[in-house]
Amino acid sequence: MTYGSPDRHSGTLTQGGYSDKVVVSERFVVRMPDGIDLKSAAPLLCAGITTWSPLKHYGVQAGHKVGVIGMGGLGHIGVKLARALGAEVTLFTRSESKVAEAKRQGADHVVVSTDEAQMEAVTEQFDFMLDTVPVQHDINPYLKALKYDGTHILVGLLDPIEPAIEGFNLVFKRRVLAGSLIGGMPETQEVLDFCAEHDISCDVELINIDQINDAWQRMEKGDVKYRFVIDMASLKDNS
Amino acid sequence: MTYGSPDRHSGTLTQGGYSDKVVVSERFVVRMPDGIDLKSAAPLLCAGITTWSPLKHYGVQAGHKVGVIGMGGLGHIGVKLARALGAEVTLFTRSESKVAEAKRQGADHVVVSTDEAQMEAVTEQFDFMLDTVPVQHDINPYLKALKYDGTHILVGLLDPIEPAIEGFNLVFKRRVLAGSLIGGMPETQEVLDFCAEHDISCDVELINIDQINDAWQRMEKGDVKYRFVIDMASLKDNS
Numbered sequence: 001m002t003y004g005s006p007d008r009h010s011g012t013l014t015q016g017g018y019s020d021k022v023v024v025s026e027r028f029v030v031r032m033p034d035g036i037d038l039k040s041a042a043p044l045l046c047a048g049i050t051t052w053s054p055l056k057h058y059g060v061q062a063g064h065k066v067g068v069i070g071m072g073g074l075g076h077i078g079v080k081l082a083r084a085l086g087a088e089v090t091l092f093t094r095s096e097s098k099v100a101e102a103k104r105q106g107a108d109h110v111v112v113s114t115d116e117a118q119m120e121a122v123t124e125q126f127d128f129m130l131d132t133v134p135v136q137h138d139i140n141p142y143l144k145a146l147k148y149d150g151t152h153i154l155v156g157l158l159d160p161i162e163p164a165i166e167g168f169n170l171v172f173k174r175r176v177l178a179g180s181l182i183g184g185m186p187e188t189q190e191v192l193d194f195c196a197e198h199d200i201s202c203d204v205e206l207i208n209i210d211q212i213n214d215a216w217q218r219m220e221k222g223d224v225k226y227r228f229v230i231d232m233a234s235l236k237d238n239s
Numbered sequence: 240m241t242y243g244s245p246d247r248h249s250g251t252l253t254q255g256g257y258s259d260k261v262v263v264s265e266r267f268v269v270r271m272p273d274g275i276d277l278k279s280a281a282p283l284l285c286a287g288i289t290t291w292s293p294l295k296h297y298g299v300q301a302g303h304k305v306g307v308i309g310m311g312g313l314g315h316i317g318v319k320l321a322r323a324l325g326a327e328v329t330l331f332t333r334s335e336s337k338v339a340e341a342k343r344q345g346a347d348h349v350v351v352s353t354d355e356a357q358m359e360a361v362t363e364q365f366d367f368m369l370d371t372v373p374v375q376h377d378i379n380p381y382l383k384a385l386k387y388d389g390t391h392i393l394v395g396l397l398d399p400i401e402p403a404i405e406g407f408n409l410v411f412k413r414r415v416l417a418g419s420l421i422g423g424m425p426e427t428q429e430v431l432d433f434c435a436e437h438d439i440s441c442d443v444e445l446i447n448i449d450q451i452n453d454a455w456q457r458m459e460k461g462d463v464k465y466r467f468v469i470d471m472a473s474l475k476d477n478s
Contacts, residue, residue, distance in 0.1 A: 164403060171394070174419050178416070
């Protein structure tokens with residue numbers, strides 16, 4: 001792996017994005033489109049492609065109603081990408097306090113998922129759910145919010161799915177529960193080009209390398225909108 | 240509903256398939272193809288269409304590897320339909336004793352699902368799983384048997400899915416868990432025509448109406464290959 005694995009040549013551990021230089025096959029290089037802001041483009045290579053790949057794979061387009069679950073690094077870029085693809089986008093968040101922020105990110109609608117009445121009101125409304133939540137949560141209320149033939153796409157949850165999915169929530173409406181992991185190289189170039197064309201970027205906080213411990217602590221508290229990006233020029237200043 | 244619900248005209252309960260006559264809109268009538276054996280065709284209207292609909296919806300065809308889970312009324316017709324569509328079919332059963340019967344029904348291969356070595360040997364082999372099991376069972380071993388982009392189709396399980404599905408079994412290989420319920424009228428005509436054309440029928444035991452209590456007890460013990468069909472002419476003899 002590019003980070004934390006034995007280096008093929010030196011036998012030391014690979015340093016991934018902390019490297020000054022890295023030698024790779026051209027197959028694993030993407031071209032940064034002209035005019036893209038580097039710091040804001042950095043998370044497109046992870047959060048961006050993770051949300052782009054399933055949106056493209058399942059053919060999200062104008063006329064579709066898409067729910068995005070979770071207002072974090074993946075969720076905020078998922079909202080922007082789905083909207084730019086022409087979909088009508090609803091952001092689901094547990095917290096009333098995130099409603100204004102979700103609207104600012106471009107969500108057409110916001111549903112507070114802890115409010116049963118709001119969840120009831122969206123029964124059988126959606127073609128797709130993009131579920132960015134990385135911890136266990138009840139998927140059943142979101143399945144009910146899908147139309148006949150609707151698709152719920154997990155991009156963050158690797159743990160056992162508990163509470164249990166009710167079989168009838170899939171069977172009765174021919175709904176689909178799918179998983180998706182990051183994306184391939186052609187799609188990664190595609191999302192960069194798409195974002196440059198549509199003036200989409202991730203919201204980031206640029207930090208210097210010597211702020212990394214503080215940033216780690218803030219990240220663990222969820223206190224970042226929405227990704228920290230390290231200015232690698234600051235590594236040279238410090239070395 | 241056509242059975243056990245208030246009749247729109249008489250106010251008595253509807254009798255469904257036990258009726259002598261029933262008045263319906265032509266939209267809900269199917270044509271029995273010439274030469275089809277009536278008693279063997281009867282379960283095509285339930286077990287047949289239930290397995291046919293997802294096989295068609297997901298485009299099962301020659302070149303696909305299909306697993307059918309469960310060797311009952313749905314499973315045995317699922318094997319025949321998937322094979323006639325050109326797929327290579329593997330029947331999954333918990334019981335070594337059903338291996339010969341599964342081969343007789345046309346399965347290309349049989350896997351005893353309680354044998355871990357046999358399950359390991361089919362890791363990432365299948366495009367589709369047609370899961371006919373109507374009671375709770377662990378779906379994870381079957382998900383692992385799916386290729387990248389493979390689809391597991393539930394047609395029998397309405398209960399909570401326990402043990403829990405591991406999120407990574409979906410996410411890492413972009414696998415899909417889907418549900419499907421019976422099928423519509425055009426597909427029902429289609430499966431009847433397909434079965435007539437390919438000489439496919441359900442294995443049934445024809446009984447008279449006065450054997451129904453005995454048949455019910457045998458059905459509860461799983462002692463039927465694979466459906467009881469009542470000869471309605473015997474109702475007249477007994478009335």
